[in-house]
Amino acid sequence: MLSSSLSSRVAAAPRNRGSKYACRASAAEAPAAQKTCFIAMNVFKVKPECAEDFENVWKNRESHLKEMPGFVRFALLKCSNVPNKYISQSTWESKEAFRGWTQSQQFSKAHGEADKDKGGSKRPNVGAMLEGPPAPEFFSSVTMTE
Template sequence: MFIAMNRFMVVEGSEEAFEEVWKNRDSSLKEMPGFVEFRLLRGPSNAEEGYTLYASHTIWRSREDFVAWTKSENFRDAHKNAGQNKGLYKGPPVFEGFSVVEGA
C-alpha cells in the first residue's frame, strides 16, 4: 500500500474558497486502478505566519498505481486549473509519499 500526501499552506481567510475548489473538482480518482481512498484534511492555523495547514491524503494499492495516476489524462484534467488558485496558497504544495510498513 502507498499513501500520497500534499501539504498546503492556505492563506488565512481563504479556507472556505480552498475547500470549495476541492469539493467541486472532478478528479476521477475512483476510475483509476489501485485507488483506495481520498481525504482532504484541515490542520491547525498558524496566525503568526497567516495560514491554515491542509493535506490531501490518498491511499493506493501500490506506489506503481499512484505513479500511473500522475501520468494519466485524468491527472492532467484534475490539475489543469490549479494555477488559477495561486492566491489561496503561501507557497507551493509539499508532496510526501509513504510505503505502508504495517497497518491494521
C-alpha cells in the first residue's frame, strides 16, 4: 500500500507529456491492478556508410502514429556500445492498439504501401541501407517509472 504522501505525489505527477494516453495505473488503483503497455521494437543493423542517411529518413518521415488510438510514444534509439545498431520503439496502451496500427491505412501510408500501388515509391530505400532485415521484438511492460 502506498503511503498517503507518496500516493499524492504519484497522483500529481504528469503522466505522458503531450499524450492523453497513459499506461500505468492511477494512484487510486491497487498495485495488483496496474496497467501495462505493449512495446514494439525493430532492431536495425545499418551499413556504416548509410548511418546518417538512415537517421535522416526517420527524422524527416511523415508519421501517422499520433492519429492512432492507444499510441503512447515513439523513439528511434541509436545504440551507444554497438556501432550502427538502431532500435525503433513504439509504445502502445495495449497489444490490441498495436495490432490496430498494423492493420490501418496509416500504417500502409507510413510504410510506403500506397506509393507502391502508384507505380513506385518516392521514399528512400531503407532496406538497401541495412546489413540484413530488421528484427522485430515485442514486449509487455512489467513495471514503468516515468
